[in-house]
Amino acid sequence: MHGNPVTSASIGDEQIDVIVDTGGLGVIAVSPVDLERLAVTFTGETIQRTDAAGDTFESREFIVPEMLLGGHRFQNVKGFERIGAAGGFAGGRPVNVLGRGLLHDYTVVVDYPGGEIRLYSPDQSRSVCGPPTSELIERDDEILAVPIESDGGRLLALMDTGATYSFIQSDVVDSRNLSTTDQVYRTRSFRLGGRDFGPLEMVSLPIDGAPQIDAIIGTNFFAGHVVCFDYRDRKFSVLD
Numbered sequence: 001m002h003g004n005p006v007t008s009a010s011i012g013d014e015q016i017d018v019i020v021d022t023g024g025l026g027v028i029a030v031s032p033v034d035l036e037r038l039a040v041t042f043t044g045e046t047i048q049r050t051d052a053a054g055d056t057f058e059s060r061e062f063i064v065p066e067m068l069l070g071g072h073r074f075q076n077v078k079g080f081e082r083i084g085a086a087g088g089f090a091g092g093r094p095v096n097v098l099g100r101g102l103l104h105d106y107t108v109v110v111d112y113p114g115g116e117i118r119l120y121s122p123d124q125s126r127s128v129c130g131p132p133t134s135e136l137i138e139r140d141d142e143i144l145a146v147p148i149e150s151d152g153g154r155l156l157a158l159m160d161t162g163a164t165y166s167f168i169q170s171d172v173v174d175s176r177n178l179s180t181t182d183q184v185y186r187t188r189s190f191r192l193g194g195r196d197f198g199p200l201e202m203v204s205l206p207i208d209g210a211p212q213i214d215a216i217i218g219t220n221f222f223a224g225h226v227v228c229f230d231y232r233d234r235k236f237s238v239l240d
Contacts, residue, residue, distance in 0.1 A: 007020060009096075018069075018098050029081070039065065043061045054208025107128050107231065129235060129239070132230070134237075137156065152185070159229075160218055166215065187200055187202065226240045
């Protein structure tokens with residue numbers, strides 16, 4: 001689905017496919033089509049969401065009485081209707097998303113090569129994640145980013161399992177005179193901590209919805225690596 005592996009969540013008697021999105025807002029967001037068949041209670045409230053392209057949407061808020069995900073049972077889960085732009089790099093057909101509102105309560109292993117997402121208690125973070133590859137830096141907007149050293153300079157990047165590719169702010173490309181081909185910047189060196197994971201391609205775009213970060217690292221990175229997010233201790237590890 002849009003280049004992102006999905007997992008299943010059970011809500012009542014229905015199942016929906018969801019993307020595990022470490023950059024996503026809230027706990028769960030459901031597309032209007034899937035929302036029609038789910039047993040949820042609308043609160044009468046709306047929330048405002050701004051996507052990475054800077055487009056803002058007003059969405060209905062709802063409560064899920066019970067949700068089963070990966071052997072974990074969640075009750076009275078607050079979510080919102082995921083409306084999005086029809087096109088553009090942040091648009092396309094709306095998909096269902098598990099966001100950081102749920103994920104930040106766990107230690108999360110994202111294994112895209114093996115097709116698995118695993119949730120552990122925060123107390124298991126050191127045994128699950130092993131030695132950290134990098135720190136996680138919390139921004140004012142509650143986004144957790146990692147510092148990256150590249151041949152194009154230092155980048156503060158959101159490690160976003162919900163992003164269909166990797167992107168770099170176009171003003172970073174312009175201010176540093178980075179060379180692109182067909183709007184793609186290809187960094188040779190891509191260092192997290194003491195390890196080099198380069199080269200990596202990033203599409204140059206104005207990421208208006210995340211002005212405090214320089215880049216978004218997406219599925220073209222995660223497709224080749226198993227990673228661990230230790231949200232309690234603010235650490236990020238590449239396990240392979």
